[in-house]
Amino acid sequence: MACPDQPGRDCPLCPRLVAFRERQRAAHADWHNAPVPSFGGADARLLIVGLAPGLQGANRTGRPFTGDWAGDLLYETLIGFGFAAGTYDERPDDGLVLLDTRITNAVRCVPPENKPTTEEIATCRGFLAATIAAMPKLRAVVTLGKIGHDSAVRALGLKPSRVPFSHGGVHALGAVTLFSSYHCSRYNTNTGVLTPQMFRAVFAAVRRHLDGA
Numbered sequence: 244m245a246c247p248d249q250p251g252r253d254c255p256l257c258p259r260l261v262a263f264r265e266r267q268r269a270a271h272a273d274w275h276n277a278p279v280p281s282f283g284g285a286d287a288r289l290l291i292v293g294l295a296p297g298l299q300g301a302n303r304t305g306r307p308f309t310g311d312w313a314g315d316l317l318y319e320t321l322i323g324f325g326f327a328a329g330t331y332d333e334r335p336d337d338g339l340v341l342l343d344t345r346i347t348n349a350v351r352c353v354p355p356e357n358k359p360t361t362e363e364i365a366t367c368r369g370f371l372a373a374t375i376a377a378m379p380k381l382r383a384v385v386t387l388g389k390i391g392h393d394s395a396v397r398a399l400g401l402k403p404s405r406v407p408f409s410h411g412g413v414h415a416l417g418a419v420t421l422f423s424s425y426h427c428s429r430y431n432t433n434t435g436v437l438t439p440q441m442f443r444a445v446f447a448a449v450r451r452h453l454d455g456a
């Protein structure tokens with residue numbers, strides 16, 4: 244049977260992440276504490292692929308990049324380039340809507356210390372591949388960070404060595420063009436690895452690509 248694009252709430256496939264999930268459910272009964280579903284419609288032309296839910300971000304709120312630092316820069320940037328509308332207020336009921344855009348993660352469950360294992364990334368890739376396959380109008384993929392990038396490349400049926408990660412990298416892969424960026428994590432922005440200007444430049448290129456397509 245083909246893999247669905249959304250795992251069930253109690254997906255059992257990664258034992259370490261299941262155990263971590265159970266501990267979080269016991270400690271925080273009011274948190275989402277489950278695989279985080281993609282945000283945005285499957286008819287979008289743009290897919291953004293992050294790494295994994297943050298413990299107190301998407302794992303708590305249930306919406307990708309919502310509730311922790313990474314969402315501040317991401318949603319501000321998306322609104323600036325017309326890929327989202329409304330006001331981002333760190334809550335899934337803040338009314339923010341995505342426009343022609345979908346956001347997902349390479350790994351749907353929160354990993355301890357934000358570090359999924361190679362095996363967990365590979366296991367969850369079935370859902371990422373199904374997510375991509377379920378988007379008939381897909382024209383652009385933005386990958387945030389090398390791990391998400393490499394998993395998205397594999398999910399597209401290609402080898403990462405043929406599509407290497409670099410910030411600002413652009414790869415035309417037939418109908419889909421891949422744009423890569425450093426991850427908009429607090430660490431990267433605090434250390435200056437990624438500035439808002441660098442991040443905006445990636446989405447400016449995506450905007451030009453989709454407007455010209």
Ligand code: SF4
Pocket residue numbers: 250254255256257260261278350351352363366367370
């Ligand atoms: S990370 Fe993905 S494959 Fe692993 S348990 Fe969570 S949803 Fe299932």
